[in-house]
Amino acid sequence: MANYSTNEFKAGLKIMQDGEPCSIIENEMVKPGKGQAFNRVRIRKLISGKVVEKTFKSGDTVEGADVVDVELAFLYSDGEFWHFMNNDTFEQLAADAKAVGDMTKWLVEQNVCVLTLWNGSPIAVTPPNFVELEIVETDPGLKGDTAGTGGKPATLTTGAVVKVPLFVQRGEVIKVDTRSGEYVSRVQK
Amino acid sequence: MLQPSDAWQPSADLATLQLRAAMLRQVRDFFYRRNVLEVDTPLLARFGVTDPHLTNLTTQLSGDSHNWALQTSPEFAMKRLLAAGSGCIYQLGKAFRDDEQSARHNPEFTLLEWYRIGFDLKQLMDELEQLVQLLLVDAPAANYLTYQQAFQRYLQVDPFAVNSHSALQQALQSYASVADVARRETDSDTLQQLAMACVIEPQLDPAIPTFITHYPASQAALACLSNTDSRVAERFELFYGGLELANGYHELTDAMLQQQRFVADQQQRSLLSRPPASADTRLVAALTHGLPACAGVAVGFDRLVMLRCGQQHIRQVLPFAIDRA
Numbered sequence A: 001m002a003n004y005s006t007n008e009f010k011a012g013l014k015i016m017q018d019g020e021p022c023s024i025i026e027n028e029m030v031k032p033g034k035g036q037a038f039n040r041v042r043i044r045k046l047i048s049g050k051v052v053e054k055t056f057k058s059g060d061t062v063e064g065a066d067v068v069d070v071e072l073a074f075l076y077s078d079g080e081f082w083h084f085m086n087n088d089t090f091e092q093l094a095a096d097a098k099a100v101g102d103m104t105k106w107l108v109e110q111n112v113c114v115l116t117l118w119n120g121s122p123i124a125v126t127p128p129n130f131v132e133l134e135i136v137e138t139d140p141g142l143k144g145d146t147a148g149t150g151g152k153p154a155t156l157t158t159g160a161v162v163k164v165p166l167f168v169q170r171g172e173v174i175k176v177d178t179r180s181g182e183y184v185s186r187v188q189k
Numbered sequence B: 001m002l003q004p005s006d007a008w009q010p011s012a013d014l015a016t017l018q019l020r021a022a023m024l025r026q027v028r029d030f031f032y033r034r035n036v037l038e039v040d041t042p043l044l045a046r047f048g049v050t051d052p053h054l055t056n057l058t059t060q061l062s063g064d065s066h067n068w069a070l071q072t073s074p075e076f077a078m079k080r081l082l083a084a085g086s087g088c089i090y091q092l093g094k095a096f097r098d099d100e101q102s103a104r105h106n107p108e109f110t111l112l113e114w115y116r117i118g119f120d121l122k123q124l125m126d127e128l129e130q131l132v133q134l135l136l137v138d139a140p141a142a143n144y145l146t147y148q149q150a151f152q153r154y155l156q157v158d159p160f161a162v163n164s165h166s167a168l169q170q171a172l173q174s175y176a177s178v179a180d181v182a183r184r185e186t187d188s189d190t191l192q193q194l195a196m197a198c199v200i201e202p203q204l205d206p207a208i209p210t211f212i213t214h215y216p217a218s219q220a221a222l223a224c225l226s227n228t229d230s231r232v233a234e235r236f237e238l239f240y241g242g243l244e245l246a247n248g249y250h251e252l253t254d255a256m257l258q259q260q261r262f263v264a265d266q267q268q269r270s271l272l273s274r275p276p277a278s279a280d281t282r283l284v285a286a287l288t289h290g291l292p293a294c295a296g297v298a299v300g301f302d303r304l305v306m307l308r309c310g311q312q313h314i315r316q317v318l319p320f321a322i323d324r325a
Helices: A097-106 B014-033 B075-083 B121-135 B147-155 B164-172 B176-184 B188-203 B255-271 B281-290 B301-309
Strands: A003-005 A014-017 A020-030 A038-045 A051-057 A061-063 A067-077 A081-085 A092-096 A112-118 A121-126 A130-138 A152-156 A161-164 A173-177 A182-187 B057-059 B068-070 B089-096 B108-117 B143-146 B210-213 B235-240 B243-250 B294-300
Touching: A014 A038, A014 A061, A038 B188, A051 B176, A051 B188, A081 A097, A081 A121, A092 A097, A092 A112, A092 A121, A097 A121, A152 A173, A161 A173, A161 A182, B014 B089, B014 B121, B014 B301, B075 B089, B075 B108, B075 B281, B075 B294, B108 B121, B108 B301, B121 B210, B121 B235, B121 B243, B121 B294, B121 B301, B143 B147, B147 B164, B147 B188, B147 B210, B164 B176, B164 B188, B176 B188, B243 B301, B255 B281, B294 B301
Parallel strands: B143 B210
Antiparallel strands: A003 A061, A014 A020, A020 A038, A038 A051, A067 A081, A067 A112, A081 A092, A112 A121, A130 A152, A130 A173, A152 A161, A173 A182, B057 B068, B089 B108, B108 B294, B210 B235, B235 B243, B243 B294
16 A cells, blocks of 8 residues: 655545554644644544544655445345445445444445445445335324424334334334434335 | 635635735834834745755746745845845745645745844844734733743753653653654654644643743754853744744854854755755855844734734635635
């Protein structure tokens, strides 16, 4: 993997730090009128998800991280691995529980997800921003209730629990925003 | 993101530009009243700087293969005028530095620089403080800290102690963002510059103009060394509002020492794999002729405007920042 000089630093660049692939969020030059310049950089560690600040001497080089994002369709889980497929090449890839994390609750068969690969292996899975899932369990609500008056928990087919309006019933399919985990709307079947 | 169709518009608003113009006039008035002569030395000159951490932009003239340097400051030319008998002079104009773009840097910026014959550093700091109070109406009285006091106060390290390098490396381990780079650094000046720029400077009270004085002799740049303490240079910096505003010297007048510092800069450049830079032989010749004892300071004028207007980014005080130039 190529090395990068600090003057190539910009948001989105993937570099290695502390043995972990990281993505640069923000790069700021600290340059006194006299003397050495430094780059103060905010980075997100792509495995732990931690955001840290690091300082580099301007002009130094840093090892790049071979990190790419690919779009793959979710196929199924065998309990240990989550299997994805490239819809163009039909090539398959398996992500382990560590890579999938708590995104497992938003994985719907056939949905195209973004897999972040480090040296070819998945380290993170990002589901589509919106997914449609069926409610398998929720308390019966009151007729005539309108959205925005509190709500109740509903369990979806994947095990995800989402707060829904009182009028939404078991067996209905709802649209959920996976970034916030919030109910968006009912979906007409 | 900047849309191409918006790129014709100024990066500063018009009210800021009016205030900027008023401040330019105040500066000229300040020096007119003090009988300091305004000069405008060339921005395009045969020699650039040797300072290992500055980069000249260069260009060529037709019929001539020489790389002409856009000046990073008017210092050398102004000193040649002083040696020619100009008396006290100031310059308020553009300077250029390559590799400098940030919220506080634009590659083309406005520098205010002046030289006072017979002044010592304290007199020059007093005059700078008066100018700052004139331009930044609410500025309180300045605070003074020596370089040594600043390191002792914020890092509990004496930068002049024998074991200061390892003590400073250790102290910096408490600051997560610089811990790695501090541990690896073998050069003491670089380590101290890291501590100053990334740890001490952010902790200075932004509400009070603070002069840091008595820089280490190894970071003298173009200042003379102290007569009473050879460990320190007669150099100061002014910090205010979280910004480095000014850098001043009791000027080095000894031509031979100047020549030695040029050579030391060139060796440092080569160690850092920076492109070589020729020493300005005309400055050395002027010093050989005789530079009167004087003190001089350079002030980032755009940063003064940032403070006056409460702006966080230099682009907000420039008619057209580099991305719209």
